[in-house]
Every structure is written in C-alpha cells, then in structure tokens.
Amino acid sequence: MADECDTEHSVCGMSVAIDVVGGKWKLHLMWVLGEGPQRFGRIRALLPGVSEKVLTENLRHLESHGVVRREVFPEIPPRVEYSLTPAGVELAAALRPLEQWGERRRDGLFDPVSA
Amino acid sequence: MADECDTEHSVCGMSVAIDVVGGKWKLHLMWVLGEGPQRFGRIRALLPGVSEKVLTENLRHLESHGVVRREVFPEIPPRVEYSLTPAGVELAAALRPLEQWGERRRDGLFDPVSA
Numbered sequence: 001m002a003d004e005c006d007t008e009h010s011v012c013g014m015s016v017a018i019d020v021v022g023g024k025w026k027l028h029l030m031w032v033l034g035e036g037p038q039r040f041g042r043i044r045a046l047l048p049g050v051s052e053k054v055l056t057e058n059l060r061h062l063e064s065h066g067v068v069r070r071e072v073f074p075e076i077p078p079r080v081e082y083s084l085t086p087a088g089v090e091l092a093a094a095l096r097p098l099e100q101w102g103e104r105r106r107d108g109l110f111d112p113v114s115a
Numbered sequence: 116m117a118d119e120c121d122t123e124h125s126v127c128g129m130s131v132a133i134d135v136v137g138g139k140w141k142l143h144l145m146w147v148l149g150e151g152p153q154r155f156g157r158i159r160a161l162l163p164g165v166s167e168k169v170l171t172e173n174l175r176h177l178e179s180h181g182v183v184r185r186e187v188f189p190e191i192p193p194r195v196e197y198s199l200t201p202a203g204v205e206l207a208a209a210l211r212p213l214e215q216w217g218e219r220r221r222d223g224l225f226d227p228v229s230a
Contacts (some may be wrong), residue, residue: 012146012214012217012218013214013215013216013217013218013219013220013221014142014143014146014210014213014214014217015143015217016217016218016220016221017142017213017214017216017217017220018139018142018143018217020217020220021213022138022139022142023137023138023139024133024137024138027129027132027133027137028129028130028133031127031129087220090216090219091213091216093212094212094213094215094216095129095212095213096212097208097209097210097211097212098129098132098136098206098209098210098213099127099128099129099132100128100209101128101132101205101206101209102127102128102129102130102131102132102133102135103127103128103131104128104205105128105131105132105135105202106127106128106131
C-alpha cells in the first residue's frame, strides 16, 4: 500500500493523516470527542495524564486542521465546548477499526508477544 | 464510543492501540512495513526525517508489542529484515481507513478549514 508514497512521501494518505492526528494525545482527543461535544474541563478529566498546556496545544492543532470546532457560548461564566466537524466525524469513523483492534488485543484474541 | 473508557481509561480499545502505535513514527513504520518485509536501510530511506536512534527505538517498541518481527539472515554481511507479524498485519489493516481518510483530504474532498 506504500507504493504511491515511495517517491512523494509527503503526499501519501497516511502522511496527510499523521499530520493531523499523529501523536498519542491527538488520537485520544479524537476518541473523546467522538462521544459528543465536550467542555475543556471534562476533556481534562477524561485524559488525566495530560497537562492543560499540552491539551490546549493539541486541541488547537486539531482545530487548525478543521477536524475540531471550538464554540464559545455567551453565558456567565462563558461555556467553551469542543466538538468534531464533519471532517472530524469522518476521521473518528476512520479511527474506529484501530480502536477495535485494541479491543481485540485487550481481550487476548491474539498473543501480544508471539502473535 | 467512549462510554466504556470513562472510568477505566487504561483498558479501552483506543488506549490499548495507542500504547502500541501512538506516535508519528510508529504509524509511519506500520505503513512502510505494510508493503512487505524491509531492511533497516530501506526503512530509513523511506522515512528521511527520522534518526537511526529514533527509528531503532520505534522498531523495538513495535517488536516488543508483537506487531513487528526482526529476522537476522546468516549471510555475509548479515541481512536484517523487519516484517509484520499476524497481529501486525491486522493492525496495518485497521490503519487502512485512516490512510484512506488522508487520501480523501489530500484530494480536497473536504475543505481542511471549514469542513
């Protein structure tokens, strides 16, 4: 499947996808937001290992790539919600088989060492 | 889809998958090895932005998680090849929709900013 990437690596599909979602926290964020719109505090609570700074940077990255939308609701105090755009919904769907692979592995459907 | 991860995040499928393949270079390596067995030098040539040290670390990580196999052929000089295990082949297949999403994005099938 890598044929079309050998000479023009920067334009292959996986490379484009990795630019958007490469990295542990971006994958986690896509998974968290796949559940529906979330407030910043809720996202932090769901991902306990990440600092506020890193979380903000990763959310901005996903926003700049058009897969996450940030909305501010004019309430007191203002409510800020993050959600998936249509492209983000497609991306989350494309990540679902990866999640399922992880579920099969977790359930021991193949041996992590000798498989 | 995140319901089952909220309270036990470490055991959700995406988390298990991210432990194995989270990070830009691991995703790239799965894609490169999805094409077939590769020698170390060939992998380096296909991924020009990565140092030998980082590449070795990432290959060892994938090997320790049972998705990549390292084989040494007793030739002079010895030939070392990396390939996917059966679990790795399944993982590469699970990553294919992500690659396809990247291909659609590259081809402009949705607007990267407003989509």
